[in-house]
Amino acid sequence: MKKRPVLWIVLALVAVVVVAGAIWGKQYYDARYVGADYYAMVPQDYDTTSHDIKSMNGEVVGTGVDYKLTAYNARGEARPVAFTVADPGTSISRGEEQPQPGAYLWVSASKQIVVRWKSTEQNAIPEKALEMIRKNH
């Protein structure tokens, strides 16, 4: 009988830790993996020269192109987006084609990273976003 209060206290602590962990986990997941729709265009004068892609240890793992662009959402709000596309045929390539200058892109960007991106048509871009892209290129 004496052990009961201790057991309940331990169970309550575990419950608090689990709930707090879930709340923290949701915040992290949302910030990292939940993307919002943005649109961008690769500028006509954008340098698409390949360079070495390095791992976190500084080891060269392949070659590819870095894209650092300004993207706009349907309300015309801007944010910087950055992602790298490996050269086709290299071991780290995911089979994506490297967008060329003038290409329009749909980008799903979370607070921290670009979750997904793909090439898109100009007519698939919301009016306000397209207006901002044109204004800034």
Next chain:
Amino acid sequence: MLKLMRGELYRLLHKKSMYIYFGALAVTYALVVYVRSGGFSAQSVVSDAMNFFNFLPALAGGFLFAALYTDDLNSKNLIALVGFGVSKTKIVVTRFILMALLSALVFALVPLFHGMLYTLLGWAPAQVAWTTIYAASLKYFLMTVAFAALAGIVVYGLQRTTFSMVLYILLAFNVVSGLITVVLKTFAPNLSNYLMASISDRIMLAAMGSGSLVTPIVLYVAYVACAGALSVLAFHKKEMEF
């Protein structure tokens, strides 16, 4: 046989660890769904069900298999039953029916729980989604029962809990079917249509209104009946070890 089933059901329903285990599983799943809810789309309720149910033959079926089949070995209940004159065939059939009934209960409730969680988070499944979710649940229910029937051969043939549990888990995590598929792809690609994963897939598709139900159902029943017959044979051949 009914008395045997009633006795086993009584034992299982008074097994505290079963409630704790399934409760913990439900809470864990609810938390995972909550954490991921920010990224949901209209398709998530179906695609997540497919992904989640994939683990249930191991997570839910594994517990039921252990509770129904291997508990008997650990507690020497199997020896007691045979000693009391209960026929070995009756023991095998009773265990199988109970496994099927309890799995049916789990796989009937899981889609409801899944749908309820998504509804609470504002992503209530549409009518079509419910059909797909229940069809997926049916597929994994059939796989769970078939895996238990197959691993049952080892339970009765070797009467070793570790071997039978390892075999069940390897079957449930598709390790065995993966290896067999690799071999069949090289030597007899057509035969991979007769693996349990493929048969249950065809039953799921038929439940969703695509393809015939008759052939896969006949194959499934043949699978389970063969496994049951082999279990009875193995049990009759094996000496009871005291």
